[in-house]
Amino acid sequence: DAKTTQPPSMDCAEGRAANLPCNHSTISGNEYVYWYRQIHSQGPQYIIHGLKNNETNEMASLIITEDRKSSTLILPHATLRDTAVYYCIVRAGIVNYGGSQGNLIFGKGTKLSVKP
Amino acid sequence: GAVVSQHPSWVICKSGTSVKIECRSLDFQATTMFWYRQFPKQSLMLMATSNEGSKATYEQGVEKDKFLINHASLTLSTLTVTSAHPEDSSFYICSAPLQGSKTQYFGPGTRLLVL
Numbered sequence: 698d699a700k701t702t703q704p705p706s707m708d709c710a711e712g713r714a715a716n717l718p719c720n721h722s723t724i725s726g727n728e729y730v731y732w733y734r735q736i737h738s739q740g741p742q743y744i745i746h747g748l749k750n751n752e753t754n755e756m757a758s759l760i761i762t763e764d765r766k767s768s769t770l771i772l773p774h775a776t777l778r779d780t781a782v783y784y785c786i787v788r789a790g791i792v793n794y795g796g797s798q799g800n801l802i803f804g805k806g807t808k809l810s811v812k813p
Numbered sequence: 814g815a816v817v818s819q820h821p822s823w824v825i826c827k828s829g830t831s832v833k834i835e836c837r838s839l840d841f842q843a844t845t846m847f848w849y850r851q852f853p854k855q856s857l858m859l860m861a862t863s864n865e866g867s868k869a870t871y872e873q874g875v876e877k878d879k880f881l882i883n884h885a886s887l888t889l890s891t892l893t894v895t896s897a898h899p900e901d902s903s904f905y906i907c908s909a910p911l912q913g914s915k916t917q918y919f920g921p922g923t924r925l926l927v928l
Contacts, residue, residue, distance in 0.1 A: 729915065731916075733919075735857075738904070738922070738924070739921055739922060740817075740819075740906045740908075740919035740920050740921045740922045741857070741906070741908075741919045742919070743916055743917070743918060743919075746915065746916065784856075800847050800859050800862060801847075801859075801908070801917055802859070803849075803856040803857040803858075804856060805856050806856065
């Protein structure tokens with residue numbers, strides 16, 4: 698799986714947009730970009746994923762560069778509850794999860810602190 | 814989104830005892846589930862892959878005889894930590910992929926403290 702690089706930490710003011718970058722320069726053609734977050738002492742929460750096109754859902758937007766070597770997760774109006782560690786993971790979008798092929802490999806992520 | 818539950822949410826046990834942790838997919842079936850472990854201030858590390866109807870596959874360095882996995886049904890996988898020791902104290906998290914969605918959903922985690 699392609700490796701990702703994220704800044705270890707970021708701060709964001711409450712109510713402002715949080716833009717979390719991720720570099721994945723070795724991504725291959727069949728690999729998706731996934732974003733998860735982990736609030737302290739909880740299991741990871743799925744946020745969004747994408748292949749080539751930008752994606753948006755009720756939680757966030759995902760902007761993927763044209764060469765797919767980097768992406769940005771955007772939380773449009775960050776709240777204090779968005780304080781968490783955000784993980785960018787690159788993985789083939791396997792539909793049938795046989796054996797260990799479907800597991801996600803977590804890096805260190807970005808610790809986002811939303812401040813009042 | 815899909816819901817995955819874990820039970821118990823936390824457990825304290827004496828050294829040498831065994832602890833069973835359950836992982837359930839509440840509104841979907843999962844032929845595969847994953848078990849992760851997370852030590853303080855570290856990221857999640859995959860321990861094993863639980864397969865319904867067949868043996869689990871373990872990651873390198875994870876003792877299969879110590880961490881027993883049983884995938885009894887399409888909605889339930891259990892992880893039993895046998896003869897637990899203080900170094901097994903950790904946050905154990907399971908996940909289940911929702912087939913057709915390319916997405917995995919995680920349980921809330923089980924915090925184990927071995928005294």
